[in-house]
Amino acid sequence: MHYEFALYATALLGLASSANALRWWPSSVKRAVPTTHNFEANNDGSTFVWVLQDTFDGTNFFDQMAFYSGKDPTNGMVNYVNVSAAWDKGLVGYGDNGEVLMKGDNTTWLAEGAYRDSVRVSSYAQYNTGLFILDLNHAPWGCGIWPAFWTLGSGTWPDTGEIDIIEGVHDNEHNQVAWHTKQGCYLNPNASFSGTVVSGDAGNHTDCDGNANDNSGCAITQWSRASYGPYFDLQGGGVFAMKWDENGVSVHSFYRAAIPSDINDGSPTPSGWGVPEAFLSPESCDPIKYFVNHSVIFDITFCGDWAGNSYANTNCPGTCSQRIMDPANFENASWSINSLKVYRKQALNGVVDAAYPVAAYPLAATLLSLAMVLTVAL
Numbered sequence: 001m002h003y004e005f006a007l008y009a010t011a012l013l014g015l016a017s018s019a020n021a022l023r024w025w026p027s028s029v030k031r032a033v034p035t036t037h038n039f040e041a042n043n044d045g046s047t048f049v050w051v052l053q054d055t056f057d058g059t060n061f062f063d064q065m066a067f068y069s070g071k072d073p074t075n076g077m078v079n080y081v082n083v084s085a086a087w088d089k090g091l092v093g094y095g096d097n098g099e100v101l102m103k104g105d106n107t108t109w110l111a112e113g114a115y116r117d118s119v120r121v122s123s124y125a126q127y128n129t130g131l132f133i134l135d136l137n138h139a140p141w142g143c144g145i146w147p148a149f150w151t152l153g154s155g156t157w158p159d160t161g162e163i164d165i166i167e168g169v170h171d172n173e174h175n176q177v178a179w180h181t182k183q184g185c186y187l188n189p190n191a192s193f194s195g196t197v198v199s200g201d202a203g204n205h206t207d208c209d210g211n212a213n214d215n216s217g218c219a220i221t222q223w224s225r226a227s228y229g230p231y232f233d234l235q236g237g238g239v240f241a242m243k244w245d246e247n248g249v250s251v252h253s254f255y256r257a258a259i260p261s262d263i264n265d266g267s268p269t270p271s272g273w274g275v276p277e278a279f280l281s282p283e284s285c286d287p288i289k290y291f292v293n294h295s296v297i298f299d300i301t302f303c304g305d306w307a308g309n310s311y312a313n314t315n316c317p318g319t320c321s322q323r324i325m326d327p328a329n330f331e332n333a334s335w336s337i338n339s340l341k342v343y344r345k346q347a348l349n350g351v352v353d354a355a356y357p358v359a360a361y362p363l364a365a366t367l368l369s370l371a372m373v374l375t376v377a378l
């Protein structure tokens with residue numbers, strides 16, 4: 001969520017890849033390699049499974065979120081409302097199918113220069129590593145609109161790091177993944193990922209130092225033209241998965257039709273998902289040292305450091321502050337989320353023990369049955 005003007009180069013990638021225009025769908029659908037079990041292995045060969053730690057969905061989402069109602073640190077023309085105002089104004093809610101809904105105000109006409117109401121929520125829970133799987137139907141987009149799904153460390157920015165998982169402005173079609181850290185963390189451009197390193201006036205943005213390159217951090221733009229904006233929404237959204245552990249920080253994304261069955265089954269197996277769209281590899285950035293105590297955040301802001309400064313370089317009409325006035329311009333400024341599930345690593349060694357009273361230890365029972373499957377397979 002920290003951008004300056006130079007970063008609009010990202011949006012222009014949409015043009016650069018227009019040669020792929022006819023290929024945006026469905027040839028770019030990723031098919032996960034089928035997996036027969038959900039064991040994963042660390043680099044040292046030890047095995048583990050990802051087990052569900054927290055679920056944020058239509059039964060509990062807003063109970064687990066703090067509403068931020070201060071000034072937007074990215075200088076948006078936004079008025080982040082508190083929890084009671086968000087419900088009163090209908091900016092948050094649950095849908096008929098249990099979706100979590102959050103939106104910017106799209107009913108109020110404003111005078112030019114006035115700020116538009118919106119929401120920014122942050123999980124009470126804080127994490128130090130995990131697998132974060134967001135299943136969403138719709139992400140906000142449109143002229144002057146700047147949404148993000150991200151994680152942010154506690155304390156003084158950027159000392160405990162920031163991981164931007166879904167982010168873009170205007171009618172961009174390529175999602176941008178970014179990291180912002182204290183000094184000393186670098187993106188290795190030679191690591192294995194399918195996206196493109198974001199570049200600006202100072203060359204490729206591989207220095208993740210939050211205060212370098214006009215606060216742009218290090219960033220990767222996804223190859224797919226349906227990873228953000230209109231095409232992402234038109235085909236029903238999909239899944240973004242951010243994996244953060246000692247082996248690095250990666251982001252995978254899948255269109256609705258291509259979500260791997262292990263994700264839908266609740267037994268995610270990232271090793272079967274192929275090359276990630278974006279990856280911060282551990283040898284050039286220690287993922288444990290640079291990212292600490294992260295909350296999960298969703299927000300929708302307007303204009304400001306990225307969407308405002310880049311507005312004149314788009315095909316959007318008028319100025320950004322004029323765009324804010326008409327509520328009809330915000331018909332797509334909404335999140336519709338099926339669930340956010342956070343998984344943690346559970347090592348297998350020493351947990352599977354037939355002496356456990358399994359009824360009292362559901363996890364042990366699960367692992368025991370998994371171990372039996374593996375034994376049979378061997």
Ligand SMILES: *[C@@H]1O[C@H](CO)[C@@H](O)[C@H](O)[C@H]1NC(C)=O
Binds near residue numbers: 082083084085
């Ligand atoms: C929430 O915001 C509304 C509208 O700005 C204000 O009237 C109300 O006092 C606020 N509530 C709290 C608990 O701050």
Ligand SMILES: *[C@@H]1O[C@H](CO)[C@@H](O)[C@H](O)[C@H]1NC(C)=O
Binds near residue numbers: 188189
């Ligand atoms: C990436 O690879 C290029 C070409 O082999 C090399 O010049 C560069 O130093 C490498 N960068 C890093 C960070 O390893």
Ligand SMILES: *[C@@H]1O[C@H](CO)[C@@H](O)[C@H](O)[C@H]1NC(C)=O
Binds near residue numbers: 189196199203204
């Ligand atoms: C910048 O990144 C792009 C794509 O990731 C790469 O092709 C190019 O060689 C890089 N430029 C420099 C100066 O490293």
Ligand SMILES: *[C@@H]1O[C@H](CO)[C@@H](O)[C@H](O)[C@H]1NC(C)=O
Binds near residue numbers: 154160293
């Ligand atoms: C992370 O949170 C823990 C528990 O609240 C706290 O003790 C620790 O100081 C925090 N670390 C940082 C770097 O803020």
Ligand SMILES: *[C@@H]1O[C@H](CO)[C@@H](O)[C@H](O)[C@H]1NC(C)=O
Binds near residue numbers: 143
């Ligand atoms: C909202 O999305 C629809 C469907 O893609 C599109 O036709 C419409 O122009 C969008 N509205 C705005 C204000 O961007």
Ligand SMILES: *[C@@H]1O[C@H](CO)[C@@H](O)[C@H](O)[C@H]1NC(C)=O
Binds near residue numbers: 106327331333334
């Ligand atoms: C306002 O936003 C909601 C959620 O995106 C949408 O369903 C509705 O159609 C919008 N209304 C108008 C008048 O744009």
